[in-house]
Amino acid sequence: MTRLVEVRTQILKQNDVVARELRKQFAEQRRFVVSMVSSPGSGKTELLQKTLEQIGQRYRVAAVVGDLATDNDADRLARSGAMVRQITTGTLCHLEAEMVREAIKPWNEQPLDFLFIENVGNLVCPSSYDLGESLRVVLFSVTEGEDKPRKYPTIFNTADATVITKIDLADAVEFDEAAARASVERVRPGMPILQVSAKTDEGMLEWIDWLAEQHQKI
Amino acid sequence: MHELSIALNVLDIAEQTMNEHPESELVAIHIRLGPMSGVVCEALESAFTIARQQTLYPEVELVIEETQLLIDCPQCRKHQMAISINDLRCRTCGTISGKIVGGRELEIAALEVRDEQLDDTLSRSTDADSKTE
Numbered sequence: 328m329t330r331l332v333e334v335r336t337q338i339l340k341q342n343d344v345v346a347r348e349l350r351k352q353f354a355e356q357r358r359f360v361v362s363m364v365s366s367p368g369s370g371k372t373e374l375l376q377k378t379l380e381q382i383g384q385r386y387r388v389a390a391v392v393g394d395l396a397t398d399n400d401a402d403r404l405a406r407s408g409a410m411v412r413q414i415t416t417g418t419l420c421h422l423e424a425e426m427v428r429e430a431i432k433p434w435n436e437q438p439l440d441f442l443f444i445e446n447v448g449n450l451v452c453p454s455s456y457d458l459g460e461s462l463r464v465v466l467f468s469v470t471e472g473e474d475k476p477r478k479y480p481t482i483f484n485t486a487d488a489t490v491i492t493k494i495d496l497a498d499a500v501e502f503d504e505a506a507a508r509a510s511v512e513r514v515r516p517g518m519p520i521l522q523v524s525a526k527t528d529e530g531m532l533e534w535i536d537w538l539a540e541q542h543q544k545i
Numbered sequence: 546m547h548e549l550s551i552a553l554n555v556l557d558i559a560e561q562t563m564n565e566h567p568e569s570e571l572v573a574i575h576i577r578l579g580p581m582s583g584v585v586c587e588a589l590e591s592a593f594t595i596a597r598q599q600t601l602y603p604e605v606e607l608v609i610e611e612t613q614l615l616i617d618c619p620q621c622r623k624h625q626m627a628i629s630i631n632d633l634r635c636r637t638c639g640t641i642s643g644k645i646v647g648g649r650e651l652e653i654a655a656l657e658v659r660d661e662q663l664d665d666t667l668s669r670s671t672d673a674d675s676k677t678e
Contacts, residue, residue: 328659328660329572329573329657329658329659330657330658330659330660331575331655331656331657331658332562332566332569332655332656332657332658333654333655334558334559334562334653334654334655334656335652335653335654335655336558336652336653337651337652338551338554338555338558338576338651338652338653339551339554339651340558341554419547419550420547421547451547451583452547452583454583455547455551455582455583455584455651456547476631477631477632478631480581480630480631481581481582481583481630482583484581484630484633484645485583512641513631513632513633513634513641514630514631514632514633515633515643516633516641516642516643517643518643
């Protein structure tokens with residue numbers, strides 16, 4: 328004979344607790360924390376490099392970048408002049424709050440306006456893990472297809488903004504902007520959508536201004 | 546594939562809870578999983594069968610209750626089922642809503658345990674009953 332012992336606990340409670348502590352810490356430090364998620368190859372690192380360069384002229388910025396095995400991304404990002412730390416996750420397909428907390432420890436006493444977190448390239452696993460970020464931005468490139476949001480609804484639904492990348496290639500791949508917007512709208516109605524090309528700088532100014540505007544709100 | 550991490554978390558929490566119930570044996574873990582939790586049922590089930598082998602409960606079962614995706618429909622003015630996770634329109638009236646009120650569950654609901662002592666007592670009393678008959 329068996330009986331039930333009620334538990335009622337979040338399975339990711341441990342992560343949620345750390346994320347909550349981080350969020351509190353960020354609020355006290357007045358740090359605006361932006362996490363970026365996307366599939367591999369959608370241009371996160373390129374966009375982040377440009378973002379650090381441009382927003383770094385106005386604000387104190389730093390970035391942590393998650394990658395399965397290499398530290399190439401950190402090297403690329405460091406060229407922007409910003410402080411960058413790499414989190415190598417090994418076989419883990421996503422970042423967890425504790426990894427972020429460890430990675431940013433050296434900057435705990437440092438005044439920072441913006442902290443960017445580049446997640447591992449993956450549109451599935453990162454969706455379940457709160458990192459204490461102020462804003463979660465999901466990226467997808469014009470080459471990936473307009474229905475990406477509907478294929479990965481959970482990550483889009485947990486995000487606060489969508490950035491469509493590589494728009495310099497939009498014509499070449501016959502990207503249907505209206506279809507892409509409708510696809511986002513179906514899984515996360517009302518979510519802001521920005522369009523950029525880190526290569527030609529198109530839309531970069533709007534993106535940087537938009538980030539600055541969000542920063543004002545904290 | 547973060548389901549292995551999730552499975553390990555489930556087993557960790559179960560182990561901690563079982564420490565408070567040393568007299569009981571863990572039989573099954575009941576969890577609630579929403580379609581918007583980011584976790585795939587089948588993947589979690591296979592990950593769980595691997596993860597449990599490294600624990601004190603290599604035989605423990607995982608019982609998954611799948612919850613429904615509910616939105617707060619501005620038109621119907623109540624909680625309604627959404628069409629699907631990639632189409633957040635109300636199943637009844639078709640109005641879209643960004644307000645998800647159910648379907649993100651990723652939680653342990655309960656542990657199913659067997660109490661040795663209780664079983665002993667029961668079987669003894671059954672023995673006694675049969676003797677009386």
